[in-house]
Amino acid sequence: MISKRRSLRMAVVGTLGAASLALAGTAMAAASPAPHTASTAAEHKAPAVKAAITATPSASSVGAWQLFRVTGKTTGLKAGSAVTLQQKQHGKWVTLPASAPVSHTGSYSLGVKLGLKGKNDLRIVNGTTASPVFNVTVR
Known part of the structure; x- marks a missing residue:
């Protein structure tokens, strides 16, 4: 019975997480790269302002x-x-x-x-x- 509750809880959390991402729109999706995409630290740095x-x-x-x-x-x-x-x-x-x-x-x-x-x-x-x-x- 405990494993069924845990599975149900995980399913609810996963559903809520997916719903939150859907509500956040493209801004949230654009902020984090896809898991399979390799990115470098330079891609995430703000452009340097020349002194x-x-x-x-x-x-x-x-x-x-x-x-x-x-x-x-x-x-x-x-x-x-x-x-x-x-x-x-x-x-x-x-x-x-x-x-x-x-x-x-x-x-x-x-x-x-x-x-x-x-x-x-x-x-x-x-x-x-x-x-x-x-x-x-x-x-």
Whole structure:
């Protein structure tokens, strides 16, 4: 008698499961591949967003050691990760001690003071991702 009850219970559960799938429509069927279909992990990953950074200085010309801001937006970077200012010195990019966290919206704001007089080539970086170069002249 126990095996008949168990069989009946299994049949009811199986019927309810099939009815649930039928009610869910094609969205449920499309979400899970057929059991006989082999799929790779790459097929199920969301498309990767290419990381990018924009940078806009609040002034194009400042006095030596005068505070200005660099603001911008990022895409493909994790909230809380740091963006850092780099300055081109003698043909090489040098990381300056100025960084700011990326907000949950992807924006950042960075306070900067420069002392190297003349035209300064600058960029904002995070790992291998860099903003386009922008210039601030220190007078």
